[in-house]
Amino acid sequence: MMKPLIAIVGRPNVGKSMLFNKLVGQRLSIVEDTPGVTRDRLYAEAEWRNRKFDLVDTGGIEPSADSQILAFMRQQAEIAIQHATVILFVCDIKTGLTASDQEVANMLLRSQKPVVLAVNKMDQVGITNPDIYEFYNLGLGDPIAVSAVHGHGTGDLLDACMEYFPPEDEEEEEDDVIKVAIIGKPNVGKSSLVNRILGEQRVIVSDMAGTTRDAVDSYFENQKGKYLFIDTAGMRKKSKVDDRIEKFSVLRATMAIERADVCLILVDANEGVTEQDTKVAGLAHEAGKACIIVVNKWDAIEKDDKTMDHMRQDIRRDLSYMTYAPIVFISALTGQRVDRLFDLINYVNDQASLRITTGMLNTVLADATARVQPPTDKGRRLKIYYMTQIGIKPPHFVCFCNDAKLFHFSYQRYLENQIRSTFGLEGTPVRLTIRQKSDKEG
Numbered sequence: 001m002m003k004p005l006i007a008i009v010g011r012p013n014v015g016k017s018m019l020f021n022k023l024v025g026q027r028l029s030i031v032e033d034t035p036g037v038t039r040d041r042l043y044a045e046a047e048w049r050n051r052k053f054d055l056v057d058t059g060g061i062e063p064s065a066d067s068q069i070l071a072f073m074r075q076q077a078e079i080a081i082q083h084a085t086v087i088l089f090v091c092d093i094k095t096g097l098t099a100s101d102q103e104v105a106n107m108l109l110r111s112q113k114p115v116v117l118a119v120n121k122m123d124q125v126g127i128t129n130p131d132i133y134e135f136y137n138l139g140l141g142d143p144i145a146v147s148a149v150h151g152h153g154t155g156d157l158l159d160a161c162m163e164y165f166p167p168e169d170e171e172e173e174e175d176d177v178i179k180v181a182i183i184g185k186p187n188v189g190k191s192s193l194v195n196r197i198l199g200e201q202r203v204i205v206s207d208m209a210g211t212t213r214d215a216v217d218s219y220f221e222n223q224k225g226k227y228l229f230i231d232t233a234g235m236r237k238k239s240k241v242d243d244r245i246e247k248f249s250v251l252r253a254t255m256a257i258e259r260a261d262v263c264l265i266l267v268d269a270n271e272g273v274t275e276q277d278t279k280v281a282g283l284a285h286e287a288g289k290a291c292i293i294v295v296n297k298w299d300a301i302e303k304d305d306k307t308m309d310h311m312r313q314d315i316r317r318d319l320s321y322m323t324y325a326p327i328v329f330i331s332a333l334t335g336q337r338v339d340r341l342f343d344l345i346n347y348v349n350d351q352a353s354l355r356i357t358t359g360m361l362n363t364v365l366a367d368a369t370a371r372v373q374p375p376t377d378k379g380r381r382l383k384i385y386y387m388t389q390i391g392i393k394p395p396h397f398v399c400f401c402n403d404a405k406l407f408h409f410s411y412q413r414y415l416e417n418q419i420r421s422t423f424g425l426e427g428t429p430v431r432l433t434i435r436q437k438s439d440k441e442g
Contacts, residue, residue: 007084184266348427
């Protein structure tokens with residue numbers, strides 16, 4: 001299952017993220033020319049010479065980091081190095097060899113992992129800058145000249161990395177991995193939940209809001225199944241998204257939702273559902289994803305026997321469009337009820353993939369229309385001929401009728417509720433498309 005992993009490390013601002021993006025071929029890492037924009041490990045899959053592998057872009061290693069975030073970035077890089085098959089150490093020709101580079105190199109030598117040395121910002125073609133030779137002093141073998149901006153040298157670099165890959169055993173692609181996006185506003189405990197599940201400090205957790213800027217993927221397997229947790233950057237209110245980096249983060253969260261099978265919508269028990277939560281949940285609902293509403297920090301609440309019911313009612317009221325989503329109360333800090341999430345994730349994922357035969361659907365339809373007559377307008381009555389399912393994730397049904405204008409929203413909702421009460425479909429939105437029989441079927 002595990003593909004080879006290349007970890008890109010180096011001190012801040014040598015162009016790691018740009019190189020990462022070049023190798024992956026998509027704009028995945030947030031690239032700005034402020035040092036230290038990449039705070040967390042960011043994964044992506046890439047392919048070279050028909051071999052798939054994972055790349056991880058680490059925050060820059062500052063060998064003697066004073067500030068809290070720099071120290072965190074260093075830890076993250078260290079974790080990435082432990083997991084890597086090969087380490088891609090990036091230096092910068094413009095600054096030349098620095099004492100920091102030497103310290104990072106010493107740390108890499110101690111790790112005893114294979115290291116490929118890249119000297120970035122060699123932007124002129126065909127001319128070798130003689131300064132590259134000083135990088136031999138690092139004791140890491142031949143430096144490879146690359147330009148992340150133009151993409152020169154990236155092929156040589158990947159060839160050098162591939163020499164350290166294990167022989168290609170049949171790495172079978174596993175389709176039974178459930179992708180779970182953890183979404184919510186900043187500081188609601190998304191990263192803490194990922195760390196609680198994984199049992200290692202995978203994501204930077206600090207009580208500064210907005211410590212996670214990128215969506216970070218973590219693979220996890222237990223007896224209940226295989227999961228890929230996508231921890232998204234907290235989504236802020238639009239008014240607070242003045243700086244460009246945050247704009248990327250909202251986009252990234254949206255992309256994480258698109259990739260996911262199941263979304264865990266985290267709500268802070270102390271605050272209840274805020275306007276921001278309804279927006280975040282709305283993104284997942286509109287994307288048609290299976291959802292679970294997870295109330296975190298439940299350990300911090302003064303409780304009596306009615307607290308949970310009240311909270312549940314408030315959530316149902318505030319997220320009225322998501323009555324299908326189960327609600328679970330947890331504490332990422334103490335681990336309370338976190339293990340219940342796996343059964344729920346499996347369950348809502350199965351529900352979103354449910355296929356219902358046309359025969360069964362039409363039995364429900366006949367029963368529903370007999371119970372509540374379809375609406376009429378100016379003497380014309382809505383006739384529903386039949387119904388069929390055309391898609392899953394979310395379950396998508398098409399209703400053929402004599403006149404789509406007669407098919408009121410309230411009657412659509414009634415039919416949806418009838419389908420749900422018969423087949424369950426818990427945790428997943430349902431799509432209903434209305435077609436007039438005279439329409440071209442397509």
